[in-house]
Amino acid sequence: MKAVVVLSGGQDSAMCLALAVRKHAADEVAAITFSYGQRHRLETKFARNLARRFGVKTHKVVSLGFYRHLTSNALMSENGKISARKGETCPNTVVEGRNAFFLLAAAVWAKELGADEIYTGVGEADYSGYPDCREVFIKAQQRAIRLALERPIKIITPFMHMSKADEWLLAEKLGIRKVIEDETLTCYRGIPGKGCGRCPACKLRNCGHRLAFGRGG
Numbered sequence: 340m341k342a343v344v345v346l347s348g349g350q351d352s353a354m355c356l357a358l359a360v361r362k363h364a365a366d367e368v369a370a371i372t373f374s375y376g377q378r379h380r381l382e383t384k385f386a387r388n389l390a391r392r393f394g395v396k397t398h399k400v401v402s403l404g405f406y407r408h409l410t411s412n413a414l415m416s417e418n419g420k421i422s423a424r425k426g427e428t429c430p431n432t433v434v435e436g437r438n439a440f441f442l443l444a445a446a447v448w449a450k451e452l453g454a455d456e457i458y459t460g461v462g463e464a465d466y467s468g469y470p471d472c473r474e475v476f477i478k479a480q481q482r483a484i485r486l487a488l489e490r491p492i493k494i495i496t497p498f499m500h501m502s503k504a505d506e507w508l509l510a511e512k513l514g515i516r517k518v519i520e521d522e523t524l525t526c527y528r529g530i531p532g533k534g535c536g537r538c539p540a541c542k543l544r545n546c547g548h549r550l551a552f553g554r555g556g
Contacts, residue, residue: 340397340452342495343445344459346370348385349525350544351460351498354506356393357515358497359458365394369452371445375403375437385524385531392518397452401444410436438471439480446484446492455492462498474499503547511551520548 341363346352359368372386383400390398438461445457461472470476474496481494498506510516526534526541534541 340369340449340454341367342369342456342458343449343452343454344368344370344395345441345445345457346372346386346389346398347460348372348382348389348523349460349540350506350519350523351462351525352386353389353519353523354510354515355458355460355495355497356389356395357510357513357518359456359495360393360395361513366396368393368395369397369399369448369454370395371441371448372398372400373403373441373444374400375406375440381529381531382524385522388522389518392522399448403440403444406437406440436471438476442480442494443484443487446488446490449492450488450490455490456495457492458495458497460498461496463500502550503543504550507547507551 342359344352344356344359346356356368356370370386370390372383374380374383386400387398390396438459442457442459445459449455449457459477461469461477463472463474477494477496477499481492484490484492484494501509507516507519510519521532524531524534525544527538528535530541533545536542536545
């Protein structure tokens with residue numbers, strides 16, 4: 340294996356999978372999906388479908404059932420009201436430390452598989468108040484992983500400084516725009532494709548689509 344992709348089933352991770360497969364052969368790419376008590380559990384199904392779509396046969400779904408005992412947030416509550424970021428206050432959809440857990444687990448598996456690259460779809464350009472989506476965190480986590488595993492793991496973040504509109508245009512260039520439009524689940528309420536259109540994730544996704552193509556995605 341050459342790379343492990345953290346695959347949630349959403350737009351950003353699907354794009355990461357496409358890029359990893361484009362760089363390496365599909366049989367040299369593995370995908371890892373986490374079930375951590377999120378309210379939109381359907382995303383694991385979408386992740387499986389995306390792995391098949393891109394010809395990636397090595398796909399692992401890992402349960403982090405302990406997470407609900409550590410923190411609470413709107414994404415892990417069946418009835419929690421979803422709110423956007425207000426000023427400097429983080430939105431209530433932040434799952435504390437989620438990417439730290441995800442990247443460490445992905446790195447452990449990558450070492451087991453002999454891979455040195457981890458792809459993740461986090462980014463700063465459309466920053467919504469998630470501390471573990473910042474480049475400073477990714478750099479720190481990469482260093483910590485290398486020290487912990489004694490392996491030169493590289494965390495690749497293709498969209499760290501890319502807007503959602505630019506990401507949509509890249510999907511068009513790669514010929515996978517329809518896949519991203521119809522076969523991903525980004526919505527915080529668990530509605531595929533365009534989603535609910537009201538939650539912060541849908542607004543960000545659909546605004547980028549309009550800027551890229553002139554209408555909602």
